[in-house]
Amino acid sequence: MKNIILGMAMSSLLFAACNNTTKTTDNGSTADTTKSTDTSLTKNSSVATTTVLSDYLKLKNALTEDDAANAAEASKNFVASINGIDKSALPAQQAKVLAEISEDIKEHAEHISSNAGNIIHQREHFEILSEELYDLLKAGNPTGTKLYYTNCPMYNKGKGGNWISETKEIRNPYLGKSMPDCGSVKEELN
Amino acid sequence: MVTAVVLLQFFQHSRNENGDQNHAEFKKALNVPENIGQILNASCFDCHSNSTRYPWYTMLQPVGWWMRSHINEGKSELNFDEFDSYPLRRKLSKLKSIAERIEDGSMPLQSYTLIHRSAKLSDKEQKIMTNWISKTLDSLKKNK
Numbered sequence: 001m002k003n004i005i006l007g008m009a010m011s012s013l014l015f016a017a018c019n020n021t022t023k024t025t026d027n028g029s030t031a032d033t034t035k036s037t038d039t040s041l042t043k044n045s046s047v048a049t050t051t052v053l054s055d056y057l058k059l060k061n062a063l064t065e066d067d068a069a070n071a072a073e074a075s076k077n078f079v080a081s082i083n084g085i086d087k088s089a090l091p092a093q094q095a096k097v098l099a100e101i102s103e104d105i106k107e108h109a110e111h112i113s114s115n116a117g118n119i120i121h122q123r124e125h126f127e128i129l130s131e132e133l134y135d136l137l138k139a140g141n142p143t144g145t146k147l148y149y150t151n152c153p154m155y156n157k158g159k160g161g162n163w164i165s166e167t168k169e170i171r172n173p174y175l176g177k178s179m180p181d182c183g184s185v186k187e188e189l190n
Numbered sequence: 191m192v193t194a195v196v197l198l199q200f201f202q203h204s205r206n207e208n209g210d211q212n213h214a215e216f217k218k219a220l221n222v223p224e225n226i227g228q229i230l231n232a233s234c235f236d237c238h239s240n241s242t243r244y245p246w247y248t249m250l251q252p253v254g255w256w257m258r259s260h261i262n263e264g265k266s267e268l269n270f271d272e273f274d275s276y277p278l279r280r281k282l283s284k285l286k287s288i289a290e291r292i293e294d295g296s297m298p299l300q301s302y303t304l305i306h307r308s309a310k311l312s313d314k315e316q317k318i319m320t321n322w323i324s325k326t327l328d329s330l331k332k333n334k
Contacts, residue, residue, distance in 0.1 A: 104279040124290060128283045 048089040050142040051081040056133055057166055059112065063119070063126060063173035064180065071126075072116035075109040082106055094139035101132040108132075123174055127161040134164055137189055147189040152182050162186065198251040206261050209240025209271045219274040226322050230270070233298050233309045237264030240271040245306065253305070260302055282330060289323040292316050 055078040062070035082102060087095055108129040112122045134149055141147055148165045155161035155174040163173050170183040213235055217227055236242045237260050248254045268284055276284065291297035292311065303310040311319070 100277065101279050103277060104283055107280070108283065124287070128286060132279060 047142050048086045049094075049136065049140065052078065052085060052133070053137065053142055053147075053164075055081045056129075056164065059109075059126070060130075060163055060165070060173045061171070063123060064171040064176060066119060066176035068116050068119040068122055071119070071122055072113045075112035078109045079106050079113070082109070091140055094136065097136050097139045101136060105129055105132045105136075119176075123155075123161075126163070126173065127155070130161070130163045134162065137164065141189045148185045149187040149189060150183050151186045153184075154179070154182055164189070195251075201251060204258075205244065206240065206242040206258070206265075211241045211243070213239055213241070213270055216270045216273050220326055223322070225318065229311065229315050229319055233311055233315075235270060236306070236309070237261050237298075237302070238268045238270050239265070240269065247305075260299070278330065278333075282327060285323050285327050285330070289320045289327075292319050292323075 055074055059071050059074035059078060062068075062074055082105060085098065087098065090098060108125040111125045112129070115121045115125075137147060143166075145166075146168075148168050149162060150165050150170060151160060151162050152172050152174050153160045161174045165171070165185075168185060170181045170185075172180055172182050175182055213230070216222070216239075222230070242257075242261055244254075244257070248257045268288070273281065273284070288297070293316065295316075298306075298309045298311065
């Protein structure tokens with residue numbers, strides 16, 4: 001409980017720092033609380049998505065460095081990892097989400113890998129890919145540690161974009177080196 | 191040179207005319223209003239469906255081949271005649287990408303509208319399209 005309160009306080013701080021509205025903060029915190037009840041059911045049963053997550057993080061980190069070539073490489077591995085998920089090891093709810101997203105998320109990853117020369121296009125696909133992966137990981141976090149669902153309000157002419165991070169510290173994959181620390185944590189995945 | 195061009199004309203390409211010219215399945219599935227249907231007819235379906243209306247000059251080679259490459263590429267990215275069979279996630283992300291492409295002006299392709307002038311979207315048409323897409327996205331998400 002202490003952690004949750006601390007988390008809420010932290011995200012409120014981060015939000016305040018980025019001039020976000022109170023409304024968003026509220027959403028973030030409500031989601032935080034529901035989250036912790038969710039994960040108690042699925043904890044330790046989601047290791048099947050470990051490599052998917054680690055490939056995603058490599059992709060994300062390549063984009064934070066504006067490194068389109070590495071992003072392309074990582075997303076190629078990401079496709080293989082999605083294919084490699086042991087579906088029988090997934091909790092029922094997560095298996096259902098996987099069935100829904102699997103085709104689409106692979107298509108986005110393929111676009112990223114075939115667009116090593118166009119990082120803008122890569123980021124556009126990364127945005128949808130991140131949304132879908134979030135849905136998958138919300139149904140079960142494969143790591144023992146927290147993941148941070150982070151939002152950059154400035155991306156795409158103010159439409160914003162989200163991503164999943166292994167660190168609370170902001171490293172923005174949409175704006176890259178031009179604005180590395182724009183963003184705020186919306187939700188923590190336990 | 192002239193002979194070569196004349197000879198070229200004998201190599202006609204296979205035509206993309208295997209689908210419903212009205213794209214009724216798609217229009218019904220997404221409840222497409224008349225004005226949106228007209229924009230899609232004029233600017234989208236020729237490359238993104240199983241049925242192309244070929245202007246006369248595409249009978250001339252190499253224009254016809256060039257058109258075919260547009261169609262093949264267009265269909266592999268998005269095929270409105272198959273749209274209804276896409277899983278929901280794919281529908282959502284395709285619609286989202288369609289709106290992005292229209293908004294940033296990269297669709298319809300400039301290299302395409304250069305020749306097919308009538309496929310070009312006016313600012314107003316762009317707006318009408320993106321508004322319709324965002325409404326459609328919302329209603330699809332509700333059924334998620």
